[in-house]
Amino acid sequence: MPIKADVQLDAKGLACPMPIVxxxxxxxxxxxxxxxxxxxxxKGSKADLAAWSKTVGHQxxxxxxxxxxxxxxxxxxxPETTEVAEKTFAQTISNEDIVGKSGIVLDVxxxxxxxxxxxxGAISMPMGELEAxxxxxxIDQEIYVICRxxxxxxxxxxxxxxxxYTKVYNVLPGMTGWTGELETSI
Numbered sequence: 001m002p003i004k005a006d007v008q009l010d011a012k013g014l015a016c017p018m019p020i021v022x023x024x025x026x027x028x029x030x031x032x033x034x035x036x037x038x039x040x041x042x043k044g045s046k047a048d049l050a051a052w053s054k055t056v057g058h059q060x061x062x063x064x065x066x067x068x069x070x071x072x073x074x075x076x077x078x079p080e081t082t083e084v085a086e087k088t089f090a091q092t093i094s095n096e097d098i099v100g101k102s103g104i105v106l107d108v109x110x111x112x113x114x115x116x117x118x119x120x121g122a123i124s125m126p127m128g129e130l131e132a133x134x135x136x137x138x139i140d141q142e143i144y145v146i147c148r149x150x151x152x153x154x155x156x157x158x159x160x161x162x163x164x165y166t167k168v169y170n171v172l173p174g175m176t177g178w179t180g181e182l183e184t185s186i
Contacts, residue, residue, distance in 0.1 A: 003061070003073050005037030006030065012041045012069060017151035019045045020052050023074065027058065030076040035061065038072040044110045044152070045070055047128030051155040089157040093144060093169040095178050103142030103167070108156040109175070117175070117182040119146060127152050130159055139165055146171040 009026045011019040019040045026036055038049065046063050049072050053060035061073035098105060098119070105122040107114050114124040125133050127147075137143060143165060147153040150172045157170040 003037070004035070005073060006034040008037045008039065010039050011045070012039050014040070015042050016044055016048055016147070017149050020048055020151055023049060023052070027074070027076055032076050032078055034076050036074045036076070038074065040070050040072065041068050043070075044113075044127065045072065047126060048152055048155070049074065051127055051130075051152070051159065055155050055158055089154045089161070089168075089170045091157070091169045092172050095146075095171060095173065095180070098144045098146075098169075098171055099180055101142065101144065103144055104137060105171075106137070106143050106145045106156070107147070108145060108152050109147050113148065113175075115185045117184055119175075119178065120181055120183045122146065122183075127156055130156055131163075134160060134163055134165075137165070140167070142167040142169065144169050144171050146174055148175050150174040 007026060007030060009022055011022050019038065019042055023036065023038050030036060050060040053074050057077035059075040059077060061075055064071045105119045107118050107122040107124050108127045108130060110126050111124060143160060145153040145157045145168060150170060153170045153174060157168045160168045
């Protein structure tokens with residue numbers, strides 16, 4: 001049975017962070033309770049949009065898949081709650097400043113993105129697995145969260161912080177600005 005959406009957004013062919021950027025803009029046009037249908041081909045969009053929705057107070061209803069097209073459904077939350085909730089994670093660190101630091105580099109990109117090139121020694125924990133796997137991380141160690149552009153890592157840093165991890169940093173600008181050594185696992 002198809003889900004009735006009030007507005008449809010076509011984000012097919014766009015990579016992170018663009019599906020979230022476009023979704024945020026479209027959500028601003030909706031009224032509380034309306035449902036946005038987002039069509040996307042970025043495999044990471046499922047975890048990204050679910051985490052973003054939770055962070056800002058919208059209801060992530062779910063996703064269906066038809067071939068390589070993912071259809072996401074998000075219900076707009078209370079605007080007073082969502083505008084207050086949407087913020088960027090305060091503790092940030094630059095790509096250059098994590099080089100040589102002790103601590104954990106946590107890569108929250110999808111497994112395929114990680115496989116084709118990551119910071120040496122980084123742990124792969126895709127955004128969609130973070131809540132289930134975060135207990136694998138040492139709460140007393142510094143954790144440097146990195147993704148492609150800083151968007152997913154921002155949400156992941158907030159998720160870790162909300163779970164009691166205090167030594168968490170969002171690495172900016174992320175892998176798009178990484179000029180250091182790369183490891184692959186292909």
